[in-house]
Amino acid sequence: MNSKITNRIALSVIIVCAAAMAAILISMLGYILVRGVSSISWHFLTTSASPFLAGGGIKDQLWNSFYVLIITMILTVPIGVCGGIYLAEYAKPGRLTSFIRTCVEVLASLPSIVVGMFGMLVFVNYFGFKYSVFSGALALTVFNLPVIVRVTEDGFNALSLHQKEGGLALGLTHWHTIKTILLPAAFPSILTGVILSAGRVFGESAALLFTAGLSTPDLDFGNWNPSAPNSPLNLFRSAETLSVHIWSVNTGGIMPDVQTIANGSAAVLVIFVLLFNLCARMLGKVINQKFSGK
Amino acid sequence: MEKNIVSFTNNTVTKELPIQINVENVNIFYGDNHAVKDVNLPIHEKSITALIGPSGCGKSTFLRTVNRMNDLIPSARCEGTISYKDVNILNPKLDVVQLRKEIGMVFQQPNPFPKSISENIQLPLRFAGVRNKKTLKDATEDCLKQVGLWDEVKDRLDRSATSLSGGQQQRLCIARALALKPDVILLDEPTSALDPVSSSKIEELLLELKNSYTIIIVTHNMQQAARIADYTAFFYQGELIEFGQTRTLFTNPEKQSTSDYISGRFG
Amino acid sequence: MEKNIVSFTNNTVTKELPIQINVENVNIFYGDNHAVKDVNLPIHEKSITALIGPSGCGKSTFLRTVNRMNDLIPSARCEGTISYKDVNILNPKLDVVQLRKEIGMVFQQPNPFPKSISENIQLPLRFAGVRNKKTLKDATEDCLKQVGLWDEVKDRLDRSATSLSGGQQQRLCIARALALKPDVILLDEPTSALDPVSSSKIEELLLELKNSYTIIIVTHNMQQAARIADYTAFFYQGELIEFGQTRTLFTNPEKQSTSDYISGRFG
Amino acid sequence: MKIGKVVTDAAPASRNRSKLINEKGFFSRLTDRTSESRGKLLIYGSALLMIVAVTAITLFLTIQGLRSFVVDRLNFWTFITGTEWFPDRAKNPSFGAFPFIFGSMAVTFLAALIATPIAIGTALFMAEIAKKWGAKIMQPVIEILVGIPSVVYGLIGLSIVVPFMRQHFGGTGFNLITGAIVVGIMILPTVASIAADSIRAVPDSLRQASYAIGATKWQTIWRVVIPAAGSSLLTAIILGMSRAFGEALAVQMVIGNVGKIPSSILDPSATLTTIITLSMGHTTTGSLLNDALWSLGLILLLISYVFIVIIRFIGKKGEKR
Amino acid sequence: GNGSGSSDSSSSSKDSSSSSEALSGKITIGGSTALQPLAAQVAKEFMEKNPDVQIEVQGGGSGTGLSEAQAGNFDIGMSDVFAESKSNIDAKALKDYQVAVVGMTAAVNPKAGVKNLTKKQLQDVFTGKVKNWKDVGGKDLKITLVNRPDGSGTRATFDQFALDNKTPAEGITQDSTNTVKKIISETPGAVGYMALSYFTANDTSVTKLSIDGVEASDENVGSGKFPVWAYEHMYTKGEPSKLVKAFLDFMMSDDVQTKDVPAQGYLSVKDMKVQRDADGKQTDK
């Protein structure tokens, strides 16, 4: 009898915890969206920010966020996937592997501000990339690399050994087995991980504060020559991203509609994170189905 | 067993066949675990050799050493000589990739690649450098016909191999192993994950394949060994207890433990 | 099999024992998959009943229903009556926690808790509310003695149970099941992951335990069934094909498929 | 010794070797081998790059962070134990970083204290009680929350938690516990999802064993599942703590940023990260305050290493069992 | 190895010898976040007039502005304070352009019930000598201080000219004037300080404090009666290039000084009847 009552109580407590979590999460999401969605309009999304007048938008910031994200992904995905493959397939248990693993963990759990400071020191000043898209992307690479490494390693480890044996037993080289059999099979889970990590990159601010800068030149969206200083594609121009914008507007914005802009930007950010998640799920499902042939 | 229903009709070893692979003093270790102890064994060309023995006796370990699949296990270590075509398979300098093209392997769990049926057959060929579309297509048809799968799948070669049933998958894996025209095929309990009907199809297939290939099969089903193998090797606790023509080994075992095992006193 | 070495000396069912569990019209489904079909079966007190049959025929599914372990699988659904002590085990309102104390279970893979040996035995007692140190200690010794493990581990009761060998772990799991003094013990292929020596130790143990407990055992080893079971039930594709005293079933099966199976024609 | 060669030489003519195999000449094998080595190059290079990254970060931050002691001759000991932070005081400025170290620790532990029960409870719910629900609803929601930028958490803290604290506990609402609550909520999803993973990793055979000896669900969770998941649960909590420790902007928005050791959790406080973001832009490169901030960054780095060492230690212990 | 290949600010403008010729090239401006919006606005107007000119306006803070100007990374470094007041900056190497003036005063929560304090009272409040508003003629309400961080230009100015360099007591510190204002308006008894531009005309959420009976208005700052104000500076490293000079001239033009500068809540330098040097000494113009 006694153990049954304990059981009831304990399980209820767990359910209460989960309910509390759900409540916190849902009310937060709701709060951001409810407060922010009313300020989102086509105008808001397609107008540049105004230095001090009301009615500014977030066009440049939104573009910058995506641009920094894309550059970061271009830098991290190939390296991260290779690193993950190393750990999953080539690393022999030993000191070196353990050290590399520690490095991955170190990179993954560095405070973002430390990464920002490092980026400022090395990319901005030492290499002279200035406050720029490129410096920002390099700093974000530091964060994102370990995430991709882990995702890849997990993806590979989740594959059954059978497939690998199948490949090797057919006289395929190890690398070829990885390339033609294991990587495609692990692809869905890697992709899901990459898209989920995109959410974090999209929302990072502290590190970008010190590396990508707090401003954006007057972008000319008609000029796609990457070497032009006002081109949206220029890698070496400063780029305030959306989440940095939220921070800076909230900190020192003198436009009358500071609150509206901050709320709207937050809602846009959250909506994009939601979209990334949805994409991850759907793509994962579709690709999984394709691979399993159902 | 009260009845003797097993017939030895397939084990028609009338004359000794030439030796394809010769195993001499092979010892295999996993770290400190001495898994296979001092095994000497001839594998005859174009015949089926069955490896039997209780669980954990080292059958799989031994089999996987023949095409060096055990290289994948970092702790595994191997001593001795396995002669094949004048080379020692255990030579560390050996080109294992090439070796595995000549000594194919089929596993307990069917492991088709999550790709289309035809790609499963073509992948090894492509890797071996075959580019010609026609050659690839012909080879696909040829291999699938050899395992009797052609008629069942010819209309859906582009469908994913994972959509096949377990038995079909296993035959596909055998077909895949045949694509490279190996000399030897190793099979590790290829039927134990299958239903009886699929199993017997594969047994028939093996009997046919032995006309062109040397086959080594691990099985825990003694009836299966009795039905299809020309030679049988009985392993026990890492040692090769007895080896001989299947009929002799089953009807007139030399060792008490062989007799105990095949009569089901343990295992 | 040329020789008949299997003796039925252990299957000494001279008179019909009273029925402990009566299975009537039991059907079990996983979603749409009808895994066990309309089974009727009596389980006799203080005897060993073996469930045999090819892989996937529903042996485990049936066994797990007897102590409602299948409740853990959300898609599993069960119909029919399993009478035990005047209650229907399948009654949804039944106190399954109590039921499982009376009908213990041992699994194919030894699954000791990653705790010390003595805690493994004491945990079920603690769950049941036993707090007294002395009682717990005595019970530990008692149970370990019953499974013949006491002498092997008495000096290292505080060591982790995972440091034991597979066979020892399995005996520990049996000891753990005995701790609550159940009426019935269910065993699902308890020896198939073990080496021959450990297996035969467990077989001996079961023969001893049947003096005090009712035992149902799933096995894929027909020799094992023949050696230790008083009654044997043969399942095939979810149906109970034949049930009877082991000697009768093995020497004189009524159905052709039973005869085929035990003679190794399939499976 | 190359088997391939042996074959072509020794293969008897009678052997019906298909021309498929004959097509495979010296060249294709060369490409096989280069592709293997090319792949290896790529892969070892990537692994190396991670070592380089960590080394570079450590090196650069160390050099920069030691300037205040080496160049500016601040006393290391008084720097980390001093409680007075008056870098701009006209007469004898003082650099005592202890309040920030203390603040960071306090926020981290309080946040863990707030987040752990809810997160573990949720993880248990998802992985043990309502698996379907957990996988279908909780997991996605949690993943979305992991992706919400910390600035947004700060914004919400500013507009909900701070006014709430002010109304119910007086003061300004900007204080240690507000910071801890905001960060605690921020790390909730991280801890919960890792904890859920580690609970799911407990083999089902243990649960079965437990149920089979008549355990209730709670007994199974408490006596079997949690001990078995033990070390990885701890890892989840510590990972959450390391995230809390490194958080900057969200904390800065709500903690009050007072460089004094708080006398209660309702006092405003400051952390290593907040003082860095707060002051960095106002300082000039090479100035004393700037160097001191880099030293704080170095301390931040070192403490995050400590977290990793702890995690690895726990992981190793978990493996051994 | 410099990433921004096109950032050489003056190369192209050097070639154009005649001043009537169109300007071209790139200017990087950075530093004070307070001045950033004004600079951005003026830059925008300048670029409209000179389509071949690219101006990038970055933030980073006054310290960054000075450091980077000194290092040559910014063509113009913006600062809220005199370069002389910052360590590690060689003020002599920098050329100072005072482009605007910002007035500041204390802001009090209306519930405190004070509208005016003497300088002495103000100092007592901020140094923590007085802990309740009733001691300075207000309601019985605890005083809560809200500070700006060390190194902030606003804080430096307030400390220097309102508190006469006395060190303020510890209080909540916020880097954001918006947040400071929010806290003051929401917390009974809170007091802080901010630029006059943040006090909007009919905004009663915070009380704008007079000091020694002098209202903190643009006129009083301009006439020198109200002491708490500072220049907004633009620094160049040595003499500016032609292009940068043209921009700075534009910055000081009547157009900008009478339109953009007041629009953002600054005073035009031209409206000042007094001036100050780096030591804070105030003299009539």
Ligand SMILES: Nc1ncnc2c1ncn2[C@@H]1O[C@H](COP(=O)(O)OP(=O)(O)OP(=O)(O)O)[C@@H](O)[C@H]1O
């Ligand atoms: N990867 C491994 N690492 C360490 N030991 C291993 C490994 N694989 C097998 N062993 C050990 O080697 C011995 C032989 O194992 P092996 O798999 O060859 O047996 P088997 O005869 O194939 O058994 P089964 O019938 O169960 O497949 C066993 O003691 C086993 O525990």
Ligand SMILES: Nc1ncnc2c1ncn2[C@@H]1O[C@H](COP(=O)(O)OP(=O)(O)OP(=O)(O)O)[C@@H](O)[C@H]1O
């Ligand atoms: N958890 C499950 N969910 C769905 N179907 C299941 C599940 N477990 C078993 N089945 C199906 O139920 C049928 C009977 O399975 P069961 O495990 O009872 O067979 P078995 O006789 O114990 O086989 P084996 O000898 O391999 O253990 C099989 O078709 C199997 O695929």
Ligand SMILES: [Mg+2]
């Ligand atoms: Mg095996």
Ligand SMILES: [Mg+2]
């Ligand atoms: Mg089973």
Ligand SMILES: O=P([O-])([O-])[O-]
């Ligand atoms: O203008 P500030 O330097 O006080 O931010």
